[in-house]
Amino acid sequence: MSLFKKYQQPDENNRSQAKDTNPTKGKVSVKEKLAFGSGEFANRYGENGVNDIATPVYNIILGLSPATIGIVLMLMRIWDSVTDPIMGWISDNWRGAHGRRKPFLLLGSILMAIAYPLIWMASPDWTEQTKSIYFICLALIFFTTYTIYSVPFRALATEMTPDYEERTNIRVYSAFFNKLFMFMLPWIFPLSQSQLFNDPVTGIRTLAALSSVLILVSGIICARFPQERYHKVALQQEKVKLLPSFLSLVKDPAFLLLHGIGVFLLCSILLVATFGLYVNMFYVWDGNIAGGSRYFAISQNILQVLGIVMLAVISRYLVKVEKKKLILLSLSLALLGSLARWFTYNKGIPELLFIDPFFFAPAYTVFWAIFLSMLGDYCDYDEFKNGNRREGVFSAISGWIMKAGSSLAFGASGILLAWTHFSKDLGGDQPDGTLLKMRLLLIGLPVLCLLLAIAFNTLYPLSKARMQEIRGTLESRRGEI
Numbered sequence: 001m002s003l004f005k006k007y008q009q010p011d012e013n014n015r016s017q018a019k020d021t022n023p024t025k026g027k028v029s030v031k032e033k034l035a036f037g038s039g040e041f042a043n044r045y046g047e048n049g050v051n052d053i054a055t056p057v058y059n060i061i062l063g064l065s066p067a068t069i070g071i072v073l074m075l076m077r078i079w080d081s082v083t084d085p086i087m088g089w090i091s092d093n094w095r096g097a098h099g100r101r102k103p104f105l106l107l108g109s110i111l112m113a114i115a116y117p118l119i120w121m122a123s124p125d126w127t128e129q130t131k132s133i134y135f136i137c138l139a140l141i142f143f144t145t146y147t148i149y150s151v152p153f154r155a156l157a158t159e160m161t162p163d164y165e166e167r168t169n170i171r172v173y174s175a176f177f178n179k180l181f182m183f184m185l186p187w188i189f190p191l192s193q194s195q196l197f198n199d200p201v202t203g204i205r206t207l208a209a210l211s212s213v214l215i216l217v218s219g220i221i222c223a224r225f226p227q228e229r230y231h232k233v234a235l236q237q238e239k240v241k242l243l244p245s246f247l248s249l250v251k252d253p254a255f256l257l258l259h260g261i262g263v264f265l266l267c268s269i270l271l272v273a274t275f276g277l278y279v280n281m282f283y284v285w286d287g288n289i290a291g292g293s294r295y296f297a298i299s300q301n302i303l304q305v306l307g308i309v310m311l312a313v314i315s316r317y318l319v320k321v322e323k324k325k326l327i328l329l330s331l332s333l334a335l336l337g338s339l340a341r342w343f344t345y346n347k348g349i350p351e352l353l354f355i356d357p358f359f360f361a362p363a364y365t366v367f368w369a370i371f372l373s374m375l376g377d378y379c380d381y382d383e384f385k386n387g388n389r390r391e392g393v394f395s396a397i398s399g400w401i402m403k404a405g406s407s408l409a410f411g412a413s414g415i416l417l418a419w420t421h422f423s424k425d426l427g428g429d430q431p432d433g434t435l436l437k438m439r440l441l442l443i444g445l446p447v448l449c450l451l452l453a454i455a456f457n458t459l460y461p462l463s464k465a466r467m468q469e470i471r472g473t474l475e476s477r478r479g480e481i
Contacts, residue, residue, distance in 0.1 A: 046143070048182070089245075105153060105223035182303070328454065
């Protein structure tokens with residue numbers, strides 16, 4: 001614990017400055033919050049719009065092996081490790097009249113809207129090699145356009161306000177749009193299987209084309225209305241250097257602990273995202289893909305509806321609570337929900353699946369609203385320690401860590417699915433032990449990840465009191481924002 005002691009001790013010289021900080025200075029208009037929140041549609045299509053549906057679409061509809069799909073998704077994170085920091089550096093040092101972030105939000109959303117439908121244009125009649133090459137090439141193009149959008153988007157979130165509590169309110173608004181998106185996303189695969197379309201291939205292509213319209217509209221709105229409140233501060237500082245910034249961040253214990261919390265929670269979800277769908281379709285529903293995917297989508301919709309209710313609870317009752325305590329609460333609920341899946345994924349009573357969201361809706365809603373707010377707090381701590389605002393580089397490295405964690409989790413999920421000897425052609429009649437392995441992984445992997453996240457949260461040093469002191473010191477240095 002001594003390693004982190006220096007971050008936990010209050011700065012006596014700054015106590016009076018912390019007391020004098022005026023919280024009303026950091027308030028953000030509802031219009032801006034709504035506009036920024038709408039940008040979550042484009043952001044989620046980049047993060048979840050490929051990762052969440054690539055395995056069922058490319059495996060079940062297009063016939064590509066799950067192991068290959070997982071490897072492609074992992075390769076994308078290697079690509080992100082190059083493009084994300086470069087984009088963050090470009091954005092931090094941009095000196096345009098319209099700000100450091102907003103021009104790239106507009107450009108990125110336009111390019112994403114063009115690239116997204118193309119990912120799903122592969123044909124099931126192609127060879128395995130052709131489909132693999134096509135998926136790799138189009139994924140590279142799409143994730144490059146997503147980098148152009150996502151890095152400035154995450155940076156903008158951290159510089160809309162200097163206020164500790166208002167950062168959470170902003171994330172409540174963006175979480176609302178996130179919930180709306182995640183309400184729709186689980187239906188893409190089952191809708192592609194429905195009689196609305198001549199065949200599943202036509203279905204997924206049509207739905208992807210409609211999705212591109214939503215990407216474009218949300219990106220334009222987000223680029224138009226929110227204000228960049230730290231733009232003038234950035235204009236007065238020296239240009240941010242990429243390599244020194246990268247090294248100073250990845251060597252900081254607070255940075256690593258914060259992202260360890262996020263990565264382990266994310267892995268607890270994504271390592272078993274495919275397993276949840278597949279266990280429901282092939283264990284609970286005995287290989288009935290339409291019925292199992294429909295029930296799973298309904299469960300996900302319940303999750304999002306309950307999540308929207310939780311957003312109101314956070315905004316009304318929890319916004320003033322210490323963030324570390326709320327993170328611990330959310331991780332504990334997710335841990336209980338993971339253990340309960342041995343009973344809720346029930347072959348005899350498939351409706352028990354609908355209990356699942358009552359654990360995970362409050363857990364995930366509280367976690368993401370608070371965790372993303374903590375990222376904004378860290379940027380103040382970074383300025384306090386290093387003297388520069390560099391949200392772009394921070395958001396690039398932060399985003400890459402989270403995306404790397406998500407893609408590694410998805411990649412490992414595909415490899416683990418192949419390890420269980422699962423075969424889509426066998427339906428519910430899988431080899432001995434396959435479905436049992438899938439059920440055990442569905443429960444055991446999240447439990448391990450969540451325990452690690454709880455440990456990291458216990459060690460994380462930046463409390464509410466410490467952040468108020470840091471804000472007071474910063475405002476005494478360069479004035480209020």
